Amino acid sequence: MVKLPFRYKKLGESVLLTNEAGQFYFLESDSFYLYCNRPEGLPDHIQNDLISKFFLSEEKDLEFALDETAIKLRTKKAFLQNFTELHIIVLTYACNSQCLYCQASSTVNKSEEHYLPLSTAKTICEFIIQSPAPSLKIEFQGGEPTLNFSVLMFIVEYLKAINKQYHKTLEFVVCTNLLSLNDEQLAFYKRHAINISTSVDGPAYLHNMNRISISGRSNYHQVVESYQKVCTVYDPRRVSALLTVSRYSLSHLRECVDAYVQLGFNTIFIRQLNPYGLAEQAMETLGYGLDEFLAAYEDVLEYIIELNKNGTFIREEFASIFLQKILTPYSSGFVDIQSPPGTVISCAVYDCNGTVYPSDEGRMLARCGDAHFALGSVLNDSYCDIFLSEKAVDLVKGSIVESSPSCFGCAFIPYCGIDPVREYQEKKLHRYHQSCEKYRFVMTLLFKKIQGDPEAEKVFFSWVTDIRDEGSSV
Amino acid sequence: MRSFHVITSDDLNERCIIGKIVHLKREYTTREYTIKVIGNRRPFHLVPAGMETRSTRTLRYDNDPHLSIGDVIESHNGVCYVHFSQTSNDACLVVNNDCNEACLNCPQVDRTKNPGLREKNIQLVTLLPSYVKSLALSGGEPTFDVPALLELITTIYKKYPTITLDILTNGIALSHNEDVEALASVLKQEQTTFCITLYGDTPAIHDRHTQVPGSFARVNLALHHLASFGYRIELRYLITKINFERIPSFIEYAYDNFPFIDHISLMGMEFSGYASQHADLLFVEQRDYIPYLKRAVGKAVIRDIPVFIYNHQVCLLPKELWRFTVSSISDWKRGYHERCKRCDIMGYCGGYFTTSSPVCVPSEVFPISLNYKGMEAL
Numbered sequence: 001m002v003k004l005p006f007r008y009k010k011l012g013e014s015v016l017l018t019n020e021a022g023q024f025y026f027l028e029s030d031s032f033y034l035y036c037n038r039p040e041g042l043p044d045h046i047q048n049d050l051i052s053k054f055f056l057s058e059e060k061d062l063e064f065a066l067d068e069t070a071i072k073l074r075t076k077k078a079f080l081q082n083f084t085e086l087h088i089i090v091l092t093y094a095c096n097s098q099c100l101y102c103q104a105s106s107t108v109n110k111s112e113e114h115y116l117p118l119s120t121a122k123t124i125c126e127f128i129i130q131s132p133a134p135s136l137k138i139e140f141q142g143g144e145p146t147l148n149f150s151v152l153m154f155i156v157e158y159l160k161a162i163n164k165q166y167h168k169t170l171e172f173v174v175c176t177n178l179l180s181l182n183d184e185q186l187a188f189y190k191r192h193a194i195n196i197s198t199s200v201d202g203p204a205y206l207h208n209m210n211r212i213s214i215s216g217r218s219n220y221h222q223v224v225e226s227y228q229k230v231c232t233v234y235d236p237r238r239v240s241a242l243l244t245v246s247r248y249s250l251s252h253l254r255e256c257v258d259a260y261v262q263l264g265f266n267t268i269f270i271r272q273l274n275p276y277g278l279a280e281q282a283m284e285t286l287g288y289g290l291d292e293f294l295a296a297y298e299d300v301l302e303y304i305i306e307l308n309k310n311g312t313f314i315r316e317e318f319a320s321i322f323l324q325k326i327l328t329p330y331s332s333g334f335v336d337i338q339s340p341p342g343t344v345i346s347c348a349v350y351d352c353n354g355t356v357y358p359s360d361e362g363r364m365l366a367r368c369g370d371a372h373f374a375l376g377s378v379l380n381d382s383y384c385d386i387f388l389s390e391k392a393v394d395l396v397k398g399s400i401v402e403s404s405p406s407c408f409g410c411a412f413i414p415y416c417g418i419d420p421v422r423e424y425q426e427k428k429l430h431r432y433h434q435s436c437e438k439y440r441f442v443m444t445l446l447f448k449k450i451q452g453d454p455e456a457e458k459v460f461f462s463w464v465t466d467i468r469d470e471g472s473s474v
Numbered sequence: 475m476r477s478f479h480v481i482t483s484d485d486l487n488e489r490c491i492i493g494k495i496v497h498l499k500r501e502y503t504t505r506e507y508t509i510k511v512i513g514n515r516r517p518f519h520l521v522p523a524g525m526e527t528r529s530t531r532t533l534r535y536d537n538d539p540h541l542s543i544g545d546v547i548e549s550h551n552g553v554c555y556v557h558f559s560q561t562s563n564d565a566c567l568v569v570n571n572d573c574n575e576a577c578l579n580c581p582q583v584d585r586t587k588n589p590g591l592r593e594k595n596i597q598l599v600t601l602l603p604s605y606v607k608s609l610a611l612s613g614g615e616p617t618f619d620v621p622a623l624l625e626l627i628t629t630i631y632k633k634y635p636t637i638t639l640d641i642l643t644n645g646i647a648l649s650h651n652e653d654v655e656a657l658a659s660v661l662k663q664e665q666t667t668f669c670i671t672l673y674g675d676t677p678a679i680h681d682r683h684t685q686v687p688g689s690f691a692r693v694n695l696a697l698h699h700l701a702s703f704g705y706r707i708e709l710r711y712l713i714t715k716i717n718f719e720r721i722p723s724f725i726e727y728a729y730d731n732f733p734f735i736d737h738i739s740l741m742g743m744e745f746s747g748y749a750s751q752h753a754d755l756l757f758v759e760q761r762d763y764i765p766y767l768k769r770a771v772g773k774a775v776i777r778d779i780p781v782f783i784y785n786h787q788v789c790l791l792p793k794e795l796w797r798f799t800v801s802s803i804s805d806w807k808r809g810y811h812e813r814c815k816r817c818d819i820m821g822y823c824g825g826y827f828t829t830s831s832p833v834c835v836p837s838e839v840f841p842i843s844l845n846y847k848g849m850e851a852l
Contacts, residue, residue, distance in 0.1 A: 048675070048676050048678075048723070051676040051678075052675040052676050052720075052726070052727050053726075058678065060687075061691065064677065064690075064691035064694065067695075068694060071698060075733075329729070330733070457776070458776050461776035461777060461778075462776070465776070465777065
């Protein structure tokens with residue numbers, strides 16, 4: 001018997017094994033000792049399990065075992081073949097809301113320099129379409145991108161027109177607070193099957209505490225009104241929402257989930273405050289420690305799992321990013337947690353002035369005065385100048401978990417990733433390894449559930465397969 | 475393939491006759507069949523034993539074989555084989571009798587080499603009725619002789635351009651990508667399903683059944699080749715005494731390694747042919763593996779892999795598995811107990827293999843009585 005390459009982590013009484021392709025297996029400590037020293041001594045069914053999961057092989061089958069693992073690794077890293085899929089366009093820095101934690105450093109100032117001009121938008125489109133990826137996802141960001149709606153419409157229509165030559169699959173997402181949704185916009189979304197990503201921070205009192213509207217009307221009620229309009233006129237499946245956790249909502253997350261269920265959402269993304277943009281200055285009043293967040297997250301995840309067990313389908317999106325990678329042979333489409341990193345390989349961001357960044361956080365940082373991640377400009381540089389620049393290549397090379405010395409032994413490597421921009425920011429703020437700590441905590445939580453709670457495992461699978469009603473159970 | 479004994483006149487005994495039923499005469503208790511024979515204008519008659527007939531070209535039978543017009547039959551050495559029957563759910567061509575594995579569980583009776591098969595199959599295709607929508611290509615091992623298989627497929631497509639083909643294979647010959655490429659140049663992706671049999675989730679367990687070292691590695695490779703050409707794939711897991719504890723982990727194995735498959739079929743065994751000689755090694759009572767079967771189906775369901783249970787008697791399965799069962803045994807070898815006649819869902823149940831040796835036929839079957847509140851379980 002030959003052991004195949006593996007990593008391990010002690011989880012309570014047992015040991016979690018993972019391999020390069022993301023397969024995993026739990027062993028009791030005694031069995032783990034045998035596995036390491038004398039696998040022939042393991043009971044037959046455990047030996048077979050370990051062979052089946054590619055942790056063990058008979059000598060004569062070694063080549064087969066390595067080939068199969070290589071094929072699975074290639075499937076897990078298939079996102080590398082789609083260079084570059086996600087393109088984020090910042091349409092404006094102007095905004096009609098004054099959220100306390102705004103990370104995009106938006107402004108109520110409506111001067112021209114805060115809007116993406118049509119001419120630059122045209123150049124950006126011509127730039128994006130050169131991407132070799134067969135399908136492209138265009139995300140409109142702000143500020144509030146719908147305040148520059150004519151340019152949004154132009155981009156959608158112009159990209160579709162020039163795509164007639166390229167035959168790529170195009171998908172559009174608008175990240176909007178839904179405050180200024182009107183019938184014309186809704187008709188446009190419907191006509192072009194545009195997805196809507198919005199923010200709901202919980203029940204009215206919490207939402208309005210974080211997200212302060214300029215108009216004086218309750219921000220929450222405007223969002224809900226718009227959301228319901230989208231549901232009736234367009235399609236509820238086209239809207240998803242983020243829940244940004246502030247100090248105010250930290251101890252009320254279960255209430256927030258109830259608000260989501262009540263509104264009819266099937267998904268909820270529980271997001272920690274980002275250490276970028278305005279939020280950095282407001283950290284004193286809005287912020288909280290990582291420990292506090294993780295404790296609250298564990299509690300609310302437990303609550304969400306219970307809701308699902310009792311028949312309410314609601315998926316927590318942050319956990320699902322990891323579950324997708326842990327439970328399925330594939331990766332997740334989430335660019336911030338992948339290795340090699342999503343920056344440049346999977347994602348590029350175009351600012352109002354045509355500057356290109358490797359991620360949304362990169363441009364937010366530039367907005368706060370640190371242009372470290374600016375890769376060039378669509379106005380002066382060619383596609384290859386930017387995407388193959390030394391800066392871009394170095395960024396990727398420096399953030400591969402498989403070759404990072406501090407990650408090397410970690411059992412969670414197959415499911416993890418470093419976001420170089422975030423790491424840079426964490427270093428700058430002397431908050432080292434915050435992402436690492438957070439990811440490890442969440443994955444430990446998920447693996448414990450998978451091991452010890454078959455009903456929770458079922459819920460997790462329903463999140464990654466998106467089967468909401470499986471009929472009578474087996 | 476269904477077969478029955480015929481009594482032939484001496485000059486026909488040595489010859490192989492292939493033909494199609496063209497005429498059927500109903501008598502009071504039985505029927506008389508006329509067969510149009512390939513390459514001969516004179517029809518042959520198939521008549522009940524003991525009945526006088528004017529024709530010198532006569533095939534006689536003892537028990538009415540219940541044939542219908544359009545059925546394609548072959549008579550050879552006193553045995554009549556029904557190649558195609560209008561009333562059967564089993565339309566299958568035996569591409570050849572050779573095999574590159576020696577599976578312990580092989581239900582095949584005829585394992586002799588048959589050099590005329592290639593030409594015979596081409597003839598059979600011309601005899602088949604024009605409405606045939608799908609055909610299974612079986613063996614032996616249909617990919618044993620790839621050029622012969624290609625020739626047959628080309629002939630089939632010429633007559634039936636839109637036919638769907640199920641190719642029942644052990645996959646090991648398809649571990650050579652050149653062979654898959656050759657097949658792909660002829661075989662239409664959207665009209666083909668490869669039905670590939672696996673016996674385990676580890677090399678040792680699978681190879682123990684096939685008796686060919688390295689066969690598991692090769693079938694894995696074949697699956698990847700077939701997937702890269704976009705073929706639909708059905709995995710068939712045959713449940714035996716050796717592998718029944720591995721059914722749940724097989725589901726995980728299939729999902730981790732072959733996420734591209736169309737569905738998985740969990741199959742009960744037919745103990746005929748070579749398999750009946752290995753009953754002591756392979757036979758396991760259904761009740762002994764039901765907990766494993768149940769866990770396996772549960773794992774498939776949460777992973778969104780369509781899963782079916784073939785060749786099982788519904789009354790011996792727990793209710794929650796009923797909706798996964800398929801009445802899959804070919805009609806001519808499907809049997810029911812006397813008791814089954816009182817069962818409310820006999821028509822839904824697949825029965826058991828009459829071809830299996832009697833010790834391997836479940837004896838505990840019982841009639842199910844539906845109180846109609848329980849109906850939604852179906």
